[in-house]
Amino acid sequence: MSDAAVPNDPQQRLQQLREAIDETDNALLQLLQRRRQLAAEVGTVKRSLGQPLYVPEREVKLIAARRSEAEAIGLSPDLIEDVLRRVIRESYQQQQAADVHLEDKTIVVVGGYGALGGLFAERFREAGAHVHCIGEGEQDQLAAVCANADLVLVSVPIAVTEAVIETLPQLPEHCILADVTSIKAKPLQAMLKQHQGPVVGLHPMFGPQVATLAKQLIVVTEGRDAPAYQWLLDTLIRWGAQLYQTSAERHDEAMGFIQVMRHLSTFVYGAHLASEKADLQELLDLSSPIYRLELMMVGRLFAQNADLYADIILAHPENFAMMRRYLESFTQVLGQLEQGDKSGFVEKFAEISDYFGEFSQKFLEDSQRLLASAGDAHQLSQVAGR
Secondary structure, eight states: OOGGOOSSSSSHHHHHHHHHHHHHHHHHHHHHHHHHHHHHHHHHHHHHOOOOOOHHHHHHHHHHHHOOOHHHHHHHHHHHHHHHHHHHHHHHHHOOOOOOOOOOEEEEEEEESHHHHHHHHHHHTTTTTTEEETTTTOOOOOOHHHHTTEEEEOOOHHHHHHHHHHOOOOOOOOOOOEEOSSOOOHHHHHHHHOOOEEEEEEEESOOOEEEEEEOOOOEEEEEEEEEGHHHHHHHHHHTTTTEEEEEEHHHHHHHHIIIIIHHHHHHHHHHHHHHHTTOHHHHHHHHHHHHHHHHHHHHHHHHHHHHHHHHHHTTTOOOOOOOHHHHHHHHHHHHHHHHHHHHHHHHHHHHHHHTTHHHHHHHHHHHHHHHHHHHHHHHHHHHHHH
């Protein structure tokens, strides 16, 4: 815009600038639409090549390059990374998974009418497999559908997983027996006892609401004959999942902190809010993004299946001893503060900070991006609700 075209009236200038921003935003929309079209074509080519939907190395290089280019022209690298990650996530949801061919496979999903079992059943069907779902009360059909099975996947509530495994008929020697339960040691032992062929334990670290398996984590615990179940792992990888292999014992120990401790702490926090009759709307209105997110994480628990969380917590009674130690730590710190012992608190704080080490700064930086996004979303919802 030339100097002659700049109006003297500030109000007119403001309107002119807003119109220019609108035009720029429209150009951004067109570019994003073009990128979406290119991403869809990439997905089609990758599918025909049988390549994984998600290639971490490619994404890391792409974001690093764009961050460097942004910095060179005076743009915030964090801004560009935030935009790109959101655009890339949308691309993964749009793209189809790799062209996996399972037409020669017969798969039985025990619990296949449930949410998570149904998710996997649908993915296997899309890949061309012959899929049989077995629901509650249909155990009499197991022998027939399992006679030629290449995979039997158990996806039932934790409390009945071992019992269901024990009712399985004799499976073909080559058949993979797998489960998707959130505990691993006991179900894995039950599968190894029930079936002499290939066995593997899986724990999808996501809910059945996911639109795509791209970037979703699945924990793999080895049971028996890994080469024989490799085709199953390869299928998950091509669908975009990220696999993390560990022992069943290590998995269950980690889940004590990741799931059991967090779920129980969240439940108790929610119970305390309810008993105190706290005004949730007021808490939201007075909260900064981080406290709002924490409150949301509490609230979302109570929008889900109570039986599932009870089963997760009750599955490993040995975790109760760990939770007792947590309670003792809480009581000790509370007593220290009640006595006004600030120096003791600060000393303990420094000790824990040393334990977290470099993770503290990384967690701070990563959370800042999440909080900025959460803050923007909250303000927009407030305006829209007026």
